Amino acid sequence: MRHGPAVRRRKLGEELRKLRDRAGLTSPEAARLVGWHQSKVSRIETGRSGVKTEDVARLLEVYDLQDPQLRLLLEALAQTSGESGTQWWHAYRGLLPSQYRDFISLESQASRARTLETSVMPGLLQTPDYAREVTRAMLPGLSAGKIDTLVEVRLARQEVLRSRDPLALSAVLDEAVLRRRVGGGPVMKEQLRHVRAAMELPHVRLQVLPFAAGAHTGLAGAFVIFSFPAISDLDVVVIDHLASSLSLERKEDLAEYSAAFRRIQEQALSPQESLHLIDDIESGA
Template sequence: MQHGPAVRRRKLGAELRALRTRAGLTSDEAARRVGWHQSKVSRIETGRSGVKPSDVRLLLDAYDVRTPEVRELLVVLAGSDEGGRHHWWHAYRGLLPQAYRDFISLESQACAMRTLETSVVPGLLQTPEYAREVTRATVKGLPDGKLDALVEVRRARQDVLRSQRPLRLSAVLDEAVLRRPVGGPEVMGRQLERLREAASLPHVRLQVLPYGAGVHVGVTGPFVILSFPSTSDLDVVVLDHLTSSLYLERKEDLDAYSEAFNSLRIQALSPEDSLDFIAGIIDGV
């Protein structure tokens, strides 16, 4: 049985292999320390097999990994604990697709997010009313109860911006995001005000990419780059499609999207000018 989505298995396995190597152990020696067969260690490290949180703790103890942040991150990547303790999104298992739950899991443990949005406001910055209209438009035929639940999921995700160690969010928004009418003038007015409020947070950087910037690398579509504490080896690029999400983990992909995001930030308005730009749109709503 595999525990956890494929992207988490591969990243967790790669990090455990690096920690074993750093500890100066072969896979045979590691297996003997925890009382396993060598093949189990090999399957975990290559991502071919999942691993329970309790097994991750065994390996981390064997590798003498004591840093709390590293231990917490790797245990979470393993998935839910077998003792019945679940993260908040597990209450929505019957409603949320696996790909969405996987994204929420990674987002909850990330220390930073860089995102380009070309069509709608990023989910972490959406008001409930705006989120309802976007969800209604993208998921057709939802009964009110399920629609309410999906909006609540969106709201719960935003807790990462209000936690003790908040997510550092850097967002570049195409002007179309601000101009596209969603839910009418009142909904859009409140949403634009929400963007201004969020931009005042010390861990949120918001920039607008105006039409005047012309053609840019972001015309190929929106993307998200998630970064994690302690190691860059766990960073991942997420591309959303209508029915699925694509995770890019290769260093070449991460470098390419990081370079693209840096280019977009240079072309975009400064955070201060972006706030003035949004204020001008609010005055016209």
């Protein structure tokens, strides 16, 4: 188990090593061509240190990488494998824990997210009022100003669903998520309407796991599986706890959680059936 930046560094290093091998270069030869000591190339390839975007660009020129999509992804990985970079969430680094910033960096790079939520609405689908109530409940004692800032961050994250190349989101919600009256009736009505609108997006698939399903794999807790373009083995599972999160990257873990998500989807209502249940719950909210 590793946290976000370590996962990114190791994956970036693996891909750079593959490209070097494909270019027919040894580590010392690559270092000489870019004017570095061989130990720097070694540290980058083993994930022991972060790397600047411009350094990755220099290596990719030496390795003659022609795939523009892969180039962009590797340069983005360089930005998020450490604490440097100019992504929007760095403006909030004084308030956001590093693990939350890591999560946002994964989410912003991903092409697909599969998520199971058992307690609250996925952050990407929350309304401002719902997000405010959840934040206030989870972080008691936080000032109103800081709560507002965290809600601002939550809403900024949702841009991944509205971008030109949006994140494909597959979400399964336990029925409890819909029935828990966060903020009271008016807040929940607005939230449920917001979810219904999101379900009309072609890149959003939402299913409800009804109480009638009984015991299911998801009882172990919520999780998210992020998948990335160009490099299939970058997939990572993120499991959130109250004060921390864990990133799982082993192929065995990914296979286990992917299979679990498929089973949960099979137990859940279809999107259309889920929509009917949401309508029923909204009418009584």
